Amino acid sequence: MITVTTCTTFCPNFAGINNNNMSDSFESKKVIIAGGSSGIGLATAAKLAGEKAHVTVTGRSAARLADAAKAVPGIHTAALDSGNRKDLDAFFDARGNFDHLVIAVSGSKGAGKFADLSLKELRDGFEGKFWAQVNTLQAALPYVNKGGSITLITAISAISRAPGVSGLAAINGALELMIPSLAKEIQPLRINAVSPGVVNTPWWDFLPPDAKNDTFGQYAAQLPVGRIGEPDDVADTILFLMRNGNITGTVIRCDGGLSL
Template identity: 65%
Template structure:
């Protein structure tokens, strides 16, 4: 009997690296037709080399006209995964440059909603959209107020959007500290030190792996009785 993802068409926005790429691997291995988008042609080519059966498209999720044309070209499809992310917004509020927070919203909040809205007419009624937020939405810790604003805003929208778009299912996965290229702004030594410090605060005792978050994404895509839900895949850091 074919699996639940066999021949399903899945679009992964921001799927050229990290969690998006790990999700593409799992879905492709499960028989899905996977299309990934991203702004970097070089990273998309690397993804294509790693997973030869996928389709890659250079696409800026801030450009609504390009998004509308892209989804019109894709036509009806089954599942949307939104792994778009920015790198700004962290820091203690008293010294946080508010322009950095604005840039953080421009890098994640707006392109994610832009992509979801453009995709709505083409998602099959039995399908889903899964947003990737972040554990900062629930951590209540120093230095994450800006990230909490970005990701918490997205999480607050999930139930309302799910009710509006029913029976299309709308969910989110909220990762914690995951070893991806998001951390490449740090030197290798600083990254290792940061991960060691986070590991001491995480109940699981380590940072996460992209494929662990991808597992949670596939669960939400495949479970046809879950909508309006945020799953925390964060090793317990938000507890």
């Protein structure tokens, strides 16, 4: 005979718990997306705007920002060079406190076989992504509300063993290595990173259209998921990390299995 005991004194009332660490809504939350004028950043802005967040996206290109504002009505835009610390300090000081920061700033330099890799190109790659993200993070830190989050966008090249990506691995790996230590330093503020694989974004526009399509087809054929990623795939992962108050110091791979 099985006896079912109703727990009163010692069993917690899980149904009555108010989980303050998980917010189901971004409504009225203030979010800044650095490098949000296209690709993954813009897809994230669109999803957050759809949840009634107050979203500001930054970028260097006024034309791309104008296109972003048309694509996602209701977002705010600000022309800002994430490599310029003076302008970053002024920007965040003018904005004041906010709830979530997404750093999607990226660059296109640093790829190539190491023997032929221009070290100037590699330095430029660090300036375009590593230093731009670190500058943005440090300038923003005093203004991010303690119940909020910071999410960096890195890349799967950080752990890739493929030929020709050692420079990109250095740039993205350096960012990812900072995440666990920073999580302990800035607690209870949370910081995480999302590491995309091959994603259909303007980053690939250095290739002619036919070459880009061929490259995407080759990757799709070898990926376990059978396709390359889309910006929305990565944006969903970013929102998951922003929403979940019990995750910090973590890098999530959103790569279609490229790293397997």
